[in-house]
Amino acid sequence: MDIKVLGPGCAKCKQTEKVVAEAVAETGVDAHIEKVGNPLDIAKFGIFATPGVVVDGKVKISGKVPTIDQVKTWISEAN
Amino acid sequence: MSSECCAQGSSTMILSCSGGSNVGQLSNRAAVELTREGFGRMFCLAGIGGELSGFVQSAKDVSGLVVIDGCSVGCAKAIFEKAGVPLRGYLVITDLGIEKNKNFDLVEEEIERVKNAARETASTSPAGTDPSGGASSCCA
Numbered sequence: 001m002d003i004k005v006l007g008p009g010c011a012k013c014k015q016t017e018k019v020v021a022e023a024v025a026e027t028g029v030d031a032h033i034e035k036v037g038n039p040l041d042i043a044k045f046g047i048f049a050t051p052g053v054v055v056d057g058k059v060k061i062s063g064k065v066p067t068i069d070q071v072k073t074w075i076s077e078a079n
Numbered sequence: 080m081s082s083e084c085c086a087q088g089s090s091t092m093i094l095s096c097s098g099g100s101n102v103g104q105l106s107n108r109a110a111v112e113l114t115r116e117g118f119g120r121m122f123c124l125a126g127i128g129g130e131l132s133g134f135v136q137s138a139k140d141v142s143g144l145v146v147i148d149g150c151s152v153g154c155a156k157a158i159f160e161k162a163g164v165p166l167r168g169y170l171v172i173t174d175l176g177i178e179k180n181k182n183f184d185l186v187e188e189e190i191e192r193v194k195n196a197a198r199e200t201a202s203t204s205p206a207g208t209d210p211s212g213g214a215s216s217c218c219a
Contacts, residue, residue, distance in 0.1 A: 046126050046133030048092055048141055054132075062137040 001031040001078055006042045006052035013037075015065050016051040023071035029079065091119030091143030091201055094127070094155060102149030102172040102179045109147060109193040118198060119143065128158045135162045144168045145201045147193065150179045168204030170196055 005020055007013025017035060024031045036042055045054060049063030055074045060066070093113055095106035110121040126134030138144065138159070145168040148155045159166045173179055175196055177189050 046123070046131050046137070048120070048122055048134075048137035049090075052133070052136075057132075059132040059136045062133065062140045063142075064140055 001029055001075065002034070002054075002056055003031050004034045004036050004045075004054040006036045006045060006047060006054065007050040008037050008039060008042070010050070012065050013051040016053060019066055019068055020053060020071055023068045023075065026068070027072055027075050029075050031075070090141070091145065092138065092141040093119045093121045093145050093147070093197070094124045094138070095121070095147045096124065096149050096155040098149050098154060099181075100149055100179050101182050101185065102177060104149075104183055105172055105177065105185055105189055105193050106147040106149050108185055108190050109197055112190065113145075113194055113197060119145065119201070124155055124158060127162050127164065130162050135164060138162070138164045143201055144204060145170065145197045147172065147197060149173070168200050170200045172196075 003020055003024070005013070005017045007016060017033075020033055024033060036045075042050060042052070045052060045059055047059060047062040051065060052062045053060045053066060053071070053074070056078050060074050061070070093110045095110040096103050097107040097110075098104075113119055114121045122137070123134060127138055146155050146159065146166060148169070148171045150173045151171055153171070156166060156169065170193075172193055175192055177192070
């Protein structure tokens with residue numbers, strides 16, 4: 001599974017990275033987490049605001065920090 | 080896309096039908112001017128129409144939304160319905176008493192009328208819903 005965290009490095013973006021890492025650890029899923037911080041690379045995903053999370057190519061959230069349960073749900077749906 | 084989480088005016092998304100009539104182009108011009116004035120940021124309705132996940136999810140998650148259709152055909156409204164995005168902050172320009180025609184020489188007074196209506200619509204629009212409950216907004 002491929003998970004991308006989109007964000008230029010703001011506090012909420014870092015919080016999102018932490019939430020995603022915790023959710024992956026708790027589920028034990030085999031996932032590659034990539035932090036995307038370059039604005040030009042972020043723009044390719046067509047989001048209105050950061051932070052964003054992309055799971056296997058699909059944007060799951062934009063402009064908000066997800067909860068761990070949300071991320072777990074996305075992981076479950078993708079598996 | 081905002082590269083900065085809490086940029087000024089970043090919380091209101093403006094979408095216009097940008098159609099092939101005076102009212103369609105009024106929606107576009109109003110969206111552009113409102114963006115320049117810092118009221119919000121124009122976003123791509125076409126991306127939502129194409130059901131690209133970044134655009135669709137952003138429209139669902141954004142706290143402030145203004146959707147401007149030129150006429151009662153409601154193309155923007157139909158795009159939202161097709162993409163499964165709840166419609167909030169909806170405005171139809173012909174409802175403001177502006178008649179639809181094919182004259183693309185836009186009238187300044189009409190542009191201002193649309194912009195004022197958009198501001199009013201945004202102020203009375205409910206915030207985006209979060210079915211999951213717990214997620215916090217970037218700029219909260």
